[in-house]
Amino acid sequence: MPLPSKMEISGLDVFYGATQALYDVDMKVAEKRVSALIGPSGCGKSTFLRCLNRMNDIIEGCRVDGDVLLDGNDIYARDLDVVQLRARVGMVFQKPNPFPKSIYDNVAYGPRIHGLTNNAGELDEIVESSLRKAGLYDEVADRMSAPGTSLSGGQQQRLCIARAIAISPEVILMDEPCSALDPIATAKVEELIDELKEDFTIAIVTHNMQQAARVSQYTAFFHLGKLVEFGDTEAIFTNPEEKRTQDYITGRFG
Amino acid sequence: MIEKGWQTSERATRRLKKRYRRERRLKAAGILAIGLALGVLVLLLGSVISRGYPAFVKTEIALEITFDAKLIDPSGSGEAKQLAKGKYGRALRQALFAKFPDVVERAERRNLTQLFSKAARFELREMILDQPDWIGTTQRVWLTAASDVDMLTKGSLPRDVPQAERRLNDQQLAWVDHFEAAGNLRTVFNGGFFTGSDSREPELAGIGGALAGSFWTLLITLVLAFPLGVAAAVYLQEFAPKNRLTDFIEVNINNLAAVPSIVFGLLGLAIFIQLFELPRSTAIVGGLTLMLMTLPTIIIATRAALAAVPPSIREAAHGVGASPVQVVSHHVLPLAMPGIMTGTIIGMARALGETAPLLMIGMVAFIVDIPSAPFDSATALPVQIFLWADSPERGFEEKMSAAIIVLLAFLIIMNALAVILRRRFETRW
Numbered sequence: 001m002p003l004p005s006k007m008e009i010s011g012l013d014v015f016y017g018a019t020q021a022l023y024d025v026d027m028k029v030a031e032k033r034v035s036a037l038i039g040p041s042g043c044g045k046s047t048f049l050r051c052l053n054r055m056n057d058i059i060e061g062c063r064v065d066g067d068v069l070l071d072g073n074d075i076y077a078r079d080l081d082v083v084q085l086r087a088r089v090g091m092v093f094q095k096p097n098p099f100p101k102s103i104y105d106n107v108a109y110g111p112r113i114h115g116l117t118n119n120a121g122e123l124d125e126i127v128e129s130s131l132r133k134a135g136l137y138d139e140v141a142d143r144m145s146a147p148g149t150s151l152s153g154g155q156q157q158r159l160c161i162a163r164a165i166a167i168s169p170e171v172i173l174m175d176e177p178c179s180a181l182d183p184i185a186t187a188k189v190e191e192l193i194d195e196l197k198e199d200f201t202i203a204i205v206t207h208n209m210q211q212a213a214r215v216s217q218y219t220a221f222f223h224l225g226k227l228v229e230f231g232d233t234e235a236i237f238t239n240p241e242e243k244r245t246q247d248y249i250t251g252r253f254g
Numbered sequence: 255m256i257e258k259g260w261q262t263s264e265r266a267t268r269r270l271k272k273r274y275r276r277e278r279r280l281k282a283a284g285i286l287a288i289g290l291a292l293g294v295l296v297l298l299l300g301s302v303i304s305r306g307y308p309a310f311v312k313t314e315i316a317l318e319i320t321f322d323a324k325l326i327d328p329s330g331s332g333e334a335k336q337l338a339k340g341k342y343g344r345a346l347r348q349a350l351f352a353k354f355p356d357v358v359e360r361a362e363r364r365n366l367t368q369l370f371s372k373a374a375r376f377e378l379r380e381m382i383l384d385q386p387d388w389i390g391t392t393q394r395v396w397l398t399a400a401s402d403v404d405m406l407t408k409g410s411l412p413r414d415v416p417q418a419e420r421r422l423n424d425q426q427l428a429w430v431d432h433f434e435a436a437g438n439l440r441t442v443f444n445g446g447f448f449t450g451s452d453s454r455e456p457e458l459a460g461i462g463g464a465l466a467g468s469f470w471t472l473l474i475t476l477v478l479a480f481p482l483g484v485a486a487a488v489y490l491q492e493f494a495p496k497n498r499l500t501d502f503i504e505v506n507i508n509n510l511a512a513v514p515s516i517v518f519g520l521l522g523l524a525i526f527i528q529l530f531e532l533p534r535s536t537a538i539v540g541g542l543t544l545m546l547m548t549l550p551t552i553i554i555a556t557r558a559a560l561a562a563v564p565p566s567i568r569e570a571a572h573g574v575g576a577s578p579v580q581v582v583s584h585h586v587l588p589l590a591m592p593g594i595m596t597g598t599i600i601g602m603a604r605a606l607g608e609t610a611p612l613l614m615i616g617m618v619a620f621i622v623d624i625p626s627a628p629f630d631s632a633t634a635l636p637v638q639i640f641l642w643a644d645s646p647e648r649g650f651e652e653k654m655s656a657a658i659i660v661l662l663a664f665l666i667i668m669n670a671l672a673v674i675l676r677r678r679f680e681t682r683w
Contacts, residue, residue, distance in 0.1 A: 055572065083576070083577045084575070
């Protein structure tokens with residue numbers, strides 16, 4: 001791969017109790033590019049994504065083996081602070097999950113807890129610019145104090161994206177961010193992802209093959225807990241090396 | 255093969271009818287059960303209220319009292335201290351005997367004075383202390399009647415039984431009728447029932463002392479059980495590792511919630527009174543004991559409320575780099591608060607109605623002073639009910655029922671508060 005990679009994963013095994021969810025995964029996440037993770041349900045792509053910011057830590061009985069390097073440093077190292085890690089590797093979830101607080105407070109929460117601003121004016125700026133980047137500002141500018149949960153599903157998801165980028169993470173993980181959205185909202189979020197890759201490294205899990213093809217530069221195909229194929233999106237979709245990949249992207253199973 | 259069109263066959267129609275019949279039977283059984291429960295409730299409330307409401311009024315008798323300076327203020331100084339020592343009982347008797355001059359026999363005179371409460375002379379003293387210029391004048395004043403007269407006017411004392419089986423003899427009945435005919439008998443709202451404390455005289459007894467005792471006890475319980483319970487629940491639910499030890503603790507907390515309350519009373523007696531030598535019969539010990547009893551309820555309710563907070567909120571907070579404590583204190587705990595409050599209120603309502611453990615730690619004493627601090631001797635409302643239920647005097651029966659009404663009113667208010675909180679904050683996410 002020609003581009004520098006932001007994250008390098010090698011020999012990753014994940015267990016939920018006695019069941020193994022991921023087998024010996026090796027992958028690289030390219031800097032300031034969108035990497036898509038595709039595969040049928042239960043193939044381990046979400047599990048893989050959640051390993052990248054140690055979100056699996058909060059799941060009871062989950063065990064992770066192998067190396068996950070962020071800028072060459074092991075994120076599972078003993079002395080690594082997981083709060084700091086999650087500030088560097090943000091996340092957007094499948095179901096929009098704004099806090100039951102105002103729109104403003106949703107975006108301001110991250111900067112506040114990390115102490116990123118010195119005064120209210122700076123915080124206002126960060127909130128505004130984050131909402132602008134998330135393409136939501138014009139829709140909510142006049143009701144910043146309305147609850148985040150009062151927005152439509154697509155707006156809520158963009159609010160969650162604004163919340164994630166408000167603390168300027170280096171990597172943003174997206175776990176099927178459009179699966180709960182209608183086609184128009186999906187198009188908006190996809191457009192947004194395309195813009196965000198200018199500033200952020202993005203890894204996105206998706207069920208939607210067209211979406212992977214549209215937004216990503218690299219694609220990884222998972223099946224039954226194994227990384228089957230990983231490479232340029234164009235190559236994966238036009239000329240896959242593995243038969244299973246071809247079967248999946250042409251809709252023969254999944 | 256299943257035959258086509260079976261859905262409309264005769265057999266299927268019969269089966270369908272049978273299914274509907276079963277549904278109707280189930281519904282009828284449910285309605286019957288609810289009806290039965292409601293009936294019993296109405297019976298209970300009806301009985302308690304019909305017996306208790308007369309206690310909210312009391313009987314008074316008017317009398318022309320001459321506040322003779324020789325009796326009230328022999329020194330002539332007019333000082334409050336001297337006035338307090340006046341012979342008000344004699345003033346009352348003189349007025350009575352003047353009203354009924356033909357009553358001369360000692361026993362009859364005693365019967366006559368017994369129509370008035372023993373507190374009547376203190377009422378006279380209060381009047382003079384309030385209006386010292388009444389000295390030397392004659393005033394028509396209303397005085398609290400004795401409990402037997404009170405019972406008679408309220409109809410709880412039957413007239414049509416032989417004199418020997420009656421609390422009041424024929425002569426006393428005639429006097430009461432005389433007062434009534436002259437418009438000198440009235441029933442007024444009995445404010446003393448709410449402000450006064452326990453007394454040997456039913457007409458003077460009130461629930462003020464018991465209410466204050468319950469207040470201090472519950473305050474101690476709340477102040478200790480709420481933070482302890484919430485802290486324990488938050489730790490167990492959010493931070494504790496899942497292992498044998500925490501499983502063991504969890505099982506035991508659930509067991510504690512089911513332990514009979516009298517056992518907590520014994521525990522309180524052994525620990526707080528015998529070991530720590532805290533004063534007996536006090537709200538502090540009562541509160542500590544009820545705290546032990548309420549703690550498991552609050553822990554269980556809090557854990558349920560914490561578990562009900564959707565994981566997506568936790569993930570969202572973790573996702574922006576909130577530390578575990580921030581996740582809990584900024585998001586999970588505020589969202590769980592309505593559930594925690596509901597559980598706490600229900601636990602407190604249970605503590606308010608608890609009697610048995612308080613008996614064990616000596617809060618069952620006859621206490622006339624209204625407790626003004628947790629270290630004062632006190633009793634509690636349900637214990638007061640227990641005490642009055644045990645009293646032989648007829649007048650305490652209505653006091654007991656009235657105290658039950660007050661207790662039930664508090665319980666209903668607390669439970670309503672819990673329902674309102676739940677409704678108000680339900681599913682905010």
